[in-house]
Amino acid sequence: MDKKKKWLKITLGIMALVIVGVYIGGIAAFHGKFLKNTDINGMDVSDMTVEEAEKLIREQVEDYQITLKERGNNSETITAEEIGYHYVSNGEIENFQKSQPYALWFVSYFRPASYAFETAVQYDETLLKEKADSLKCFDKATAKAPEDAKMVFQESENKYVIKKEKQGAKLKQKKFWKLLTETISERDGLLDLEKESCYQTPKVTSDDKDLNQLVENLNHYVDIEITYCFGNQKEVLDGSVVKDWLTYDKKGKVLVKDGAISDYIASLADKYDTYDKPRKFKTSDGTYVTVEGGSYGWKIDQTAEAEELTKLMEEEPHMERTPIFAQEADSWENGDMGDTxxxxxxxxxxxxxxxxxxxxxxxxxxxxxxxxxxxxxxxxxxxxxxxxxxxxxxxxxxxxxxxxxxxxxxxxxxxxxxxxxxxxxxxxxxxxxxxxxxxxxxxxxxxxxxxxxxxxxxxxxxxxxxxxxxx
Incomplete structure (x- = not known):
């Protein structure tokens, strides 16, 4: 064996020992830990022990909060701490760690590993209820119930108009609780109450067909202006008076209350009839005396006038009118005795x-x-x-x-x-x-x-x- 071959063998042997050492060292280094390029639920747990990974997940869980987006550009927040929201280990992370191929630890440098699981969490329902009760969206002073659209009599115009409904800010409690618990379970950070239709809504809106028809029917009756003339004195009968005479049935048919018209005519008679009443008379010497007795004077025919007014109301009259008299005097001047x-x-x-x-x-x-x-x-x-x-x-x-x-x-x-x-x-x-x-x-x-x-x-x-x- 020549010298070159000898050194080659020595070099390869050393390299083999180094590789084996590194390999064995890697196994030792990753024992009980996650391999490189490993994430759980999107969090990097490379080189972490099970305990360290669980701590990371626990911190991430306990950093959770839910924002309630409320009506009127308002918002409120519920934090994990306020409701006792915390992570509960069910052994998933430990199982992930044990399932990793430690013998092939070096492969992790080139092939990432991802794990996901439904994080087991718990929260205190009592604390959640207490927190919810303290929210502004449940404050009775501000969370007003919606108001239905309704008709009102507008004095300035002498007619009925529709007062638009108010949406209010009162929640549908059952729906709110259902959505809130679902949002927490899904670890969603936002609950848009308006978007999820959590608010109570008016039962009657301003475009309600029946309401609009009723207003139209009522305005037919209040669109009246009869000026009763009693000499220089006048009595105006218009919507401001007639509105109190009206009622309506379930179908929206307008009715005049029994006795309303006859009571009104009786009030005119009480005010302007002079028949059988004492009256002031200016004598020839310029003094005044009270004159009574006899059968002279103005006397409204209440029955006939009430019948005539009943007919006129159907016609929306705008007119001056002298009532029907059962008996007339000569004048409205000088105690209704005129100048003859x-x-x-x-x-x-x-x-x-x-x-x-x-x-x-x-x-x-x-x-x-x-x-x-x-x-x-x-x-x-x-x-x-x-x-x-x-x-x-x-x-x-x-x-x-x-x-x-x-x-x-x-x-x-x-x-x-x-x-x-x-x-x-x-x-x-x-x-x-x-x-x-x-x-x-x-x-x-x-x-x-x-x-x-x-x-x-x-x-x-x-x-x-x-x-x-x-x-």
Whole structure:
């Protein structure tokens, strides 16, 4: 053997020993550890023991948190520590390590190894419940329930409009818990509550067909403007009043509440009727007296007007209207007595006759004696008729008479104006003890002038001053 071959053998022998040494050293180095280029669930565990790998995974697990993306660009976070979220070893990592081919440790430098498993984790449900209860998305003060769209009456426009629904921020609790536990189980870091439809929703929205139809039906009735005229005074009937009369059934049919229209007409009558009511009257001397009695005055025909208004409401009217009256007065001025009347001051025993505000005649008179049987009662009356000549008769026992007169003008039963040529004087205090049987006794000329200017239904106003209607 020559010298070259000898050194070659020596070199190869040394190399073989080195290789064997390195190989044996590699086996020793990776004993109980993961080989190079090994990852578990995406984490590099090269050169780590089972304990070290489990610690890495535990730290990664315990670094977990879930973000709740909430309505209104709000978000909240639940951390692993807050819910006792932790890793539980089931031996998977140890099995991975044992399954590696240590005899071929050198292959790992060229061929990576990857392992994956469902990491066994646990969390405390009680802690999760406590944490969830403390979240803002469960705060009753801010997590408001949704509000349905609804109709409201808009005073500024006198009509119904739809108030848009409000989404609110109240969660569907069962769905939330289901999604939350699933998200934690899947180790997902985000739960988008809006995207997952976790919020309660309104049952009725502004585009609801039935709601819109109901608003349209109601507006048909409230689109009304009737101006009732009572002289210079007016009462406007519009949607702001009518809205309180309306109701509707389950099908959206609009109904007017029983009695609503008749009650409204009754309220007008109560306010504007003057029939059988005392009223202020401005006398010829400029003072005011309260006049009552008689059958004069404005009186609404409530039944007829209620029927007419019921019909009008179907037509959406915009109009001025005078109600139907069962009885009318001459005016709305001066206590509804206008400027054409005979003013009979029973206290002063003096009268004035006006026609369209012009004084026609004034005169003293003598009225009924102040006794229960003869006193002239106060009140507002209309002339029945006039007759010339006439004979006044009474067949009343103990007080019968038959008296011819030239001018007879009755206005209150058997009481009226007439001439009394048998009297030598008028006015003053004669009526207290020597008055008439109730009629207004006049001088001939005054009776004649009144007769020439008066006509059927002429207004006659009789009054005492300061409560002097006594005997």
């Amino acid at each position: 009347y005979v003013e009979v001051d029973l206290t002063k025993q003096h009268l004035w006759m006006y026609k369209e505000g012009k004084l026609i005649v004034e005169s003293d008179f003598v009225s009924g004696t102040m006794t229960p049987a003869r006193v002239t009662p106060p009140g507002i009356f209309r002339l029945y008729y006039k007759k010339s000549p006439a004979v006044l008769r009474s067949t009343k026992p103990g007080d019968s008479y038959e008296t011819p007169v030239s001018f007879w003008m009755p206005f209150n039963g058997g009481i009226g104006f007439h001439d009394a040529t048998w009297r030598g004087s008028f006015g003053g205090q004669i009526f207290w003890n020597s008055g008439s049987h109730g009629c207004i006794n006049l001088p001939y000329s005054a009776a004649q002038t009144i007769y020439q200017n008066i006509e059927k239904d002429y207004l006659v106003i009789c009054f005492y001053r300061n409560g002097e209607y006594k005997y």
